[in-house]
Amino acid sequence: MKKSLLTLIALIAVVAAGGWWFTRPKPISVRVHRVETGRVEATLANTRAGSIESCQRTKLSTIAGGRIEYLGVKEGDRVEAGQVLMRLWRDDLSARAQVAEAQLASAKSRANEACTVADNAEREASRQEALAAKGFVSSSRAESARTEAKARRTACSSAQKDIVTAERQVAAARADLSRTVITAPFAGTVAKIVGEVGEYSTPSPPGVPTPPAIDLIDDTCLYVKAPMDELDAPKIKTGQAVRIRLDAYPNRVFAGHVRRVAPFVTALEKQARTVDVEVDFDTPDEAKGLLVGYSADVEVLLEARDDVLRIPTAALQEGNRVLVIPADGRLKAQQVKPGLANWEWTEVREGLSAGSRIVLSLEKEGVKPGAYVVEESAAGGK
Template sequence: MRRLVIALVVIILLGAALFALTRPQPLAVVVHEVGRGKVEATLANTRAGTVEACQRTKLSTIMGGRIEYLGVKEGDRVEKGQLLMKLWNDDQQAQANLAQTQIALAARRSDEACIAAANAESEAKRQADLRARGFVSPSKEEAARTEAAVRRAACNTSKADVAQAEAKLKATRVEQGRVSLYAPFAGTVAKIVGELGEYSTPSPPGVPTPPAIDLIDDSCLYVKAPMDEVDAPKIAAGQPVRITLDALPGQSLPGKVRRVAPYVSAVEKQARTVDIEVDFEKPEQAAKLLVGYSADVEIILAGRDKVLRIPTAALQEGGQVLVLKDGTLEARPVKTGLSNWEYAEVLDGLQEGEQIVTSLERAGVKAGVKAVADSAAK
């Protein structure tokens, strides 16, 4: 009997040890404590946006020719109206000199004709006085009046010749403008295509030829970004925006939506977007940015402070979360409000301080499973 009791005790101990060794261990999961904070409803661009200049022009001469004068270098600051580049135009200059000479000649001839007209008019008046006193015949008076009218007509014609010569000079200067480039606004020369003595060719219709001078006004910058067409109806001018740039890691600059494009861009058949333009709320913060920087925008549609919130990644399909309660995972439906990619507002279904699972991608994580909080993930 004693041996039998000892054998039973040994069997029971072995069974308990075997059970302890083979029973399933609680699953380690990463949890997040439900708390309060700020939640915003936001929209983000689908592809990287770009920092653009408010004014930018790519200048080319109307005519082709050899570069005779290049008054700027890349990176130079220029003033409005400053001459940037001029092509060889000695032939046009010669025409301008000829036109100026013709103006001077026409002006002298006009003076001569008008002096003669004034003398003829004085003579016609004198003949009229003599005719009234009976000293000359009517025919001689008539001849004097006719001569005065002819001289006055010649004077007027000579004045028209002066105006014609001046118009010819203006036309010549217009032709000279076809080979010269002037700054349409104050800015910075971004790029120059061509060197002194090289031939510059304007862009023919339909042929993308690089411009001679790329001029930008970097004193005024904005961000242009593509937004998904589905989000376009929610976007309006004046909405606040957060701007982030790869060139300024860890910083966000405030801005406002300035314009929403009135059409959809189909860059790719399956990626239709609407371009928006965003102004920097504090332009001085953008003063050192370069045109062409990549930028991301986050449009803030609405926001609430000190609301119950959970990580958006903890939400499962159907609006459920897994709650770790008394060592077991429990499925809990929740009602959410505002949300973004980071947080979702909880309107109903959870209490502050409860622990919800965020490591949903781990194998075996489901309702009813025994689990413990993964301390290594804290």
């Protein structure tokens, strides 16, 4: 009887064990990270895409309006400082300038004549005064000669002033001519031209934006301008190291540094308030060939620590908790004390040790404290 009871109990135990085995929860396959030491940086990134800018860029228009008579460049052309890029029809102004130059030449001729006569009159007055002193001529004649010399000298002075007036008229005529010409203020590349030969070019009146005739950029000197959130701006200082990434070159990272933080906040409708930060390339030669207007992202390095315990930032849950995998495979929530952090890594000051296993697959259903899990690589090997 006793033996039969023991057999029955053993049979029940086997059935129960088999029932647990076949009904046990299936372990969840998760990605696992083993905690280790490494470098952690505190960084800031721009809120909206920045862009490559030129150190010099100017949008040129003629001061006066008129029909385009000469267009000496095409879009993409390299130009030198002082090179004539565009000229309007100006035959009327050229004629006026020629008249002014002729008047200047005439004024100089008259002044030369008047001053020559004045010099001769002064010599004659001196001669008459010498003769009067010796009694060869009357004193009245000497006085008359001196008066004549003064009058001639006054005429000479007036004629010289007429030269100044004529020079001013020539300068004004040339200024009018310059209003019809666009010259390059610096060496650069023509980015855009609005207008063709024979078309009418109109300068932009006050308060009315008009496309410039020529957009000129200096692509030998480039920098990055990026908008930073106004809350982050106080942490950014000139000279801080920066990493620059461009959509056009996804596999390259350019080193740079902050050269300027705007002293004002930019407020755009329906967008966050930002502060523009300007960044220089540490190696300007690396920026050669980049196009003005490329979108760019800036990551400002605030602080860095080497050889600290770190975990992927994505593994950190609300309340600074992570899911740790103990030896029995049952997930356990562990509170940690974070330090420096960025979008990739977070420093762990307390709560974990090197070699601890934490879960990265937080998005999987059922991944929570108490769940039974296995590492993906281990699950694949079974």
